[in-house]
Amino acid sequence: MNVTILGEGKIQETDLSTSIYKSVKPTLRWNRHFNEKTIQDGIKKQTKFYYPMWIVKMLVIADRKPFPPKVRPNMVFIDAITGYRGLFPNIPPTAQKKVPASEIKEAVISKEDLFARYVPDVQDKQINRNYVLKKPRYEIKETELVYLPLWDVELNTYFLTKSYYINGNTGESEELMRELAQSNTWKL
Template sequence: MKLNILGENSIQEHELPKYMYKGLKPSLKLNKKLDENVIKKGIVTSEKVYQPMWIVKMLVIADRKPFPPKIKPNMVFVDAISGYRGLFPNVPPVTQQEVASSKVKNATITKQELLEKYLINLQEKQINRNYVLKKPRYEVKEAEVVYLPLWLIEVDTDFFTKTFLINGNTGESEDLLKNLWKSNEWKL
């Protein structure tokens, strides 16, 4: 199955222990016997999964009469499972890749829900607060589902037993995202 992948999907499996060690609590790092090799030996399973994310390209149009309106392009994301949402600080690359369908998570937020609820909430709560008096208008240019590559790794060592979720682009821990899958905190 061909997917649009968000980012460059650059983190390889052999690099995971380094990123997992980086994401450990400082109290665990104090133990001199715990290092990347111990984590590497403790890996029980590791699998790359693909998380659906809605990305929306839109224009923010701020009217400034008698001057012409100020038009600013913007790109937002909405996690298609938990509803977690925000603004992209810069435009990430999107590439097409062939992926096994068993590794793809299913989206629970539809395009209609995205446009009617989540996008409006994001505009009101995050973008509008930059405009003191008159709020801007919005013009949605494109909304599509892309997939964020994530490494799901189970580790069992003498020091800890934990399931890690590592971003396949940056190597950062995505524990927040893992916790949001189980809660309805960001759902509308």
């Protein structure tokens, strides 16, 4: 299946132990018997999968009569499973990639729900708060379903037994994403 991947997916299987080591509490890292080799030996299962996210590119148009309107581009992301949403601070790269269908998670939030509830929520609660008096207009330029590469790692060592989501682009732990997938906190 041909999909659009968010980021470059640089993190490989060999980098997972380093990523997990960086994400554990400092008190555990101080233990001299707990190191990357211990983590590597304790990895029971590691699976790469692709997590769906909606990307909405829009223009924020602030009218300033008698001056011309101020137009600013913005990029909104909405987690297509949990509904977690926000603004990208910078535009991440995307690329087309052929991926087995078994590695792709199914999106729960449809395009209709996206435009009816989630995009207006981001506009009201995150963008509009920067405009005190008159709220801006919006022009949606592009909407796309992209996939974030993640690693699901099950770790079982003498020191630690836990499951991790590791971001396939940055190598950081996505603990929040794992927690939100089990709750409906951000759903509208």
